[in-house]
Amino acid sequence: MIKFAVMGDMHYVQPRCHQNTLNGKPSGITELADTTRNYWMTRNTLPDVISRIKALNPDFVIQTGDLVQGHCDSQEQSSLEMREAQELISKIGSKIYYAMGTHDGVPGAKNSAHLYDLVYPAIGRALGYPVSNGYYKFLSGNSLFIVLDYTTYSRDLNQREFLLEALAEGKNHQHVFVFAHPPVVPVARPFFTDYKFASDVGELLGQYHADAYFCGHTHNQIASLHLFNDNWIPQLKSSVLGYPDIPPAEAGNIRVLLPDPAASEIGWAYMEDSAPGWWFVTVNGSYVQADWHVLHKGVMGALSWRSGEKPVFVKKPPAVRRFTTMPAAFDIKKIRLRAAGSGFIDSDNVQIFINDKPVGNLPYLEYFDCRQYLEIDTAFCSELSNVNTVKFTMPSVPCCIGGFVIEIQTDIGWLRSEPSAFYVNTSKWDQWNERTIKHVGKGEDIIANLIIS
Numbered sequence: 004m005i006k007f008a009v010m011g012d013m014h015y016v017q018p019r020c021h022q023n024t025l026n027g028k029p030s031g032i033t034e035l036a037d038t039t040r041n042y043w044m045t046r047n048t049l050p051d052v053i054s055r056i057k058a059l060n061p062d063f064v065i066q067t068g069d070l071v072q073g074h075c076d077s078q079e080q081s082s083l084e085m086r087e088a089q090e091l092i093s094k095i096g097s098k099i100y101y102a103m104g105t106h107d108g109v110p111g112a113k114n115s116a117h118l119y120d121l122v123y124p125a126i127g128r129a130l131g132y133p134v135s136n137g138y139y140k141f142l143s144g145n146s147l148f149i150v151l152d153y154t155t156y157s158r159d160l161n162q163r164e165f166l167l168e169a170l171a172e173g174k175n176h177q178h179v180f181v182f183a184h185p186p187v188v189p190v191a192r193p194f195f196t197d198y199k200f201a202s203d204v205g206e207l208l209g210q211y212h213a214d215a216y217f218c219g220h221t222h223n224q225i226a227s228l229h230l231f232n233d234n235w236i237p238q239l240k241s242s243v244l245g246y247p248d249i250p251p252a253e254a255g256n257i258r259v260l261l262p263d264p265a266a267s268e269i270g271w272a273y274m275e276d277s278a279p280g281w282w283f284v285t286v287n288g289s290y291v292q293a294d295w296h297v298l299h300k301g302v303m304g305a306l307s308w309r310s311g312e313k314p315v316f317v318k319k320p321p322a323v324r325r326f327t328t329m330p331a332a333f334d335i336k337k338i339r340l341r342a343a344g345s346g347f348i349d350s351d352n353v354q355i356f357i358n359d360k361p362v363g364n365l366p367y368l369e370y371f372d373c374r375q376y377l378e379i380d381t382a383f384c385s386e387l388s389n390v391n392t393v394k395f396t397m398p399s400v401p402c403c404i405g406g407f408v409i410e411i412q413t414d415i416g417w418l419r420s421e422p423s424a425f426y427v428n429t430s431k432w433d434q435w436n437e438r439t440i441k442h443v444g445k446g447e448d449i450i451a452n453l454i455i456s
């Protein structure tokens with residue numbers, strides 16, 4: 004029997020390494036909020052996660068990237084943060100394998116020397132031989148484990164050859180598990196991965212009928228099956244980031260989910276910031292069971308399969324209750340218009356109208372971040388009804404805007420409208436051919452209906 008754990012994004016933060024960001028010079032628009040939030044989780048969530056995984060006594064752990072927050076002030080600080088993160092995760096007491104995330108450093112990029120000094124040597128110690136890059140394979144029992152480096156995939160032509168050879172070798176083993184940082188199928192964050200990596204790897208996973216693909220990157224907690232080359236491949240995402248005590252938000256209540264229902268099956272899907280979780284997988288002969296653990300809650304979901312068979316969700320978390328009745332005005336604490344997108348950095352010029360009334364300007368939208376919204380005065384509740392319209396004029400900056408959701412906070416939880424589609428005014432993402440994305444022109448007026456009940 005083999006027992007292994009898979010941990011997604013960790014984003015360990017050592018604040019001494021982020022003085023630029025913490026003192027008003029962040030490198031990106033979400034950097035300060037990300038660093039601050041992830042420092043809270045480093046102190047309050049990670050130690051408990053580490054001790055819970057240690058208690059499960061896995062044979063080994065695979066961490067699927069973004070071990071650290073990274074983007075530090077200097078190379079010295081980048082090395083310090085990486086060293087501390089490795090020391091923390093090593094408290095699990097099992098071998099640790101790493102898949103590369105962009106926050107961990109990229110070969111040739113600024114402040115990435117620690118890849119050679121700390122990360123590749125750590126992978127080498129787990130493998131028992133030195134490595135000089137971030138993709139590799141190893142055997143355990145009857146299973147082959149393949150770890151990919153998406154940060155170098157597009158420019159390192161050897162990696163596709165490596166993957167092909169490894170998957171072909173997998174025919175000699177009962178199970179093949181593949182690991183990398185990003186999803187091959189975006190579920191709730193459009194385009195939030197590398198197209199070449201995703202399309203290549205997805206096709207090959209199906210062609211060689213890999214057992215499962217584990218990843219992180221989006222910080223969502225999502226278990227799904229996807230049909231590639233007539234084979235159902237589980238894509239099992241996780242992140243140990245999150246606030247353990249906030250109720251999880253179902254991704255389908257906040258975003259129109261991207262996969263085609265005819266070629267996918269969603270076991271569960273939660274937006275980031277809640278339900279910090281990890282996978283614990285047991286392999287016994289031809290049988291595999293993958294349990295999704297949530298901090299302080301135990302096993303909340305599971306799927307199992309035998310070699311060559313379609314996996315079955317044998318346990319799913321309970322559905323999150325969705326409120327659909329408009330509350331009385333005095334029960335309303337907050338009203339927000341949630342939005343998401345990529346490339347919208349001009350916050351001054353796009354005015355939003357709900358039911359033809361102006362409610363403010365659209366905020367910056369980048370990375371399809373799940374925390375971007377427009378705060379609306381609670382007095383606006385008298386303007387809302389069961390069917391509402393949100394209207395705006397598409398700006399000229401190339402961008403994707405959408406995922407509008409009216410959210411009303413009461414003492415018993417959030418009441419949400421159904422989410423809107425995403426609208427895009429550029430061809431830069433056309434290769435994805437996402438079925439839920441609507442192409443619109445610059446300067447075009449967009450009206451979306453937001454239905455509450």
Ligand SMILES: [Fe+2]
Nearest residue numbers: 012069220222
């Ligand atoms: Fe991440």
